[in-house]
Amino acid sequence: MSQIHADHVNVSIEGIPILHDVSFAVEAGTWxxxxxxxxSGKTTLLRTLNGLLPYxxxxxxxxxxxxxxxxxxxxxxxxxxxxxxxxxxDFTVEELVLLGRAPHKSxxxxxxxxxxxxxxxxxxxxxxxxxxxxxxxxxxxxxxxRVFLAQALVQSAALxxxxxxxxxxxxxxxxxxxxxxxxxxxxxxxxxxxxxxLEQAARxxxxxxxxxxxxxxxxxxxxxxxxxxxxxxxxxxxxxVDVDPDGTLRIFYEHPVAP
Numbered sequence: 001m002s003q004i005h006a007d008h009v010n011v012s013i014e015g016i017p018i019l020h021d022v023s024f025a026v027e028a029g030t031w032x033x034x035x036x037x038x039x040s041g042k043t044t045l046l047r048t049l050n051g052l053l054p055y056x057x058x059x060x061x062x063x064x065x066x067x068x069x070x071x072x073x074x075x076x077x078x079x080x081x082x083x084x085x086x087x088x089x090d091f092t093v094e095e096l097v098l099l100g101r102a103p104h105k106s107x108x109x110x111x112x113x114x115x116x117x118x119x120x121x122x123x124x125x126x127x128x129x130x131x132x133x134x135x136x137x138x139x140x141x142x143x144x145x146r147v148f149l150a151q152a153l154v155q156s157a158a159l160x161x162x163x164x165x166x167x168x169x170x171x172x173x174x175x176x177x178x179x180x181x182x183x184x185x186x187x188x189x190x191x192x193x194x195x196x197x198l199e200q201a202a203r204x205x206x207x208x209x210x211x212x213x214x215x216x217x218x219x220x221x222x223x224x225x226x227x228x229x230x231x232x233x234x235x236x237x238x239x240x241v242d243v244d245p246d247g248t249l250r251i252f253y254e255h256p257v258a259p
């Protein structure tokens with residue numbers, strides 16, 4: 001059964017059409033990679049899924065229209081890790097991660113031992129043990145991004161939206177981060193992630209969606225989507241694509257394609 005179903009979804013921002021007739025389905029327990037050039041509508045689609053933007057057409061989460069979900073219920077079901085998140089206050093790492101428990105509590109509820117245990121477990125999973133009492137403002141961009149993943153982990157949502165979350169991470173931590181997410185998918189969670197790196201998208205995703213100028217132009221398994229023709233037409237790069245014996249997809253970029 002589809003966890004998310006979109007049928008002819010259109011989104012405009014300040015009267016400017018951004019998404020045009022976008023239709024797709026996301027099965028529970030899968031990782032969907034969302035690709036496209038800059039300005040293709042990837043972040044707009046994530047914000048629409050997260051209930052932040054109005055839309056026309058049909059967009060459902062668990063067979064309920066997204067616009068019909070109360071924000072608290074949606075936050076219990078869906079967690080978001082953005083590319084970067086500005087901070088107005090100097091939280092400790094523990095305090096910031098604990099905010100992920102907010103959708104499950106009332107204003108008067110206190111932090112429980114279970115909450116604290118979830119925080120420690122999440123920090124361990126993102127390789128930040130011992131950071132609980134550090135100021136978030138003292139962290140590097142990559143460390144801070146891993147804190148936000150830990151926050152999403154303690155939110156315990158069945159669906160995780162990632163908007164280019166590894167942008168500020170060193171290569172080592174990029175793969176560590178993505179492997180943690182892959183473990184979550186293996187355990188039954190659903191992930192929709194925007195990727196900038198196409199080879200990473202192919203390596204970790206079960207299914208790819210490609211947007212171009214606000215339209216869905218390709219959908220399917222990575223090796224069927226990332227073809228030389230698509231790379232040329234959508235990403236404006238002449239390239240060759242090969243698949244290693246272990247199934248790893250490799251892209252060999254040659255030169256830009258003239259507009």
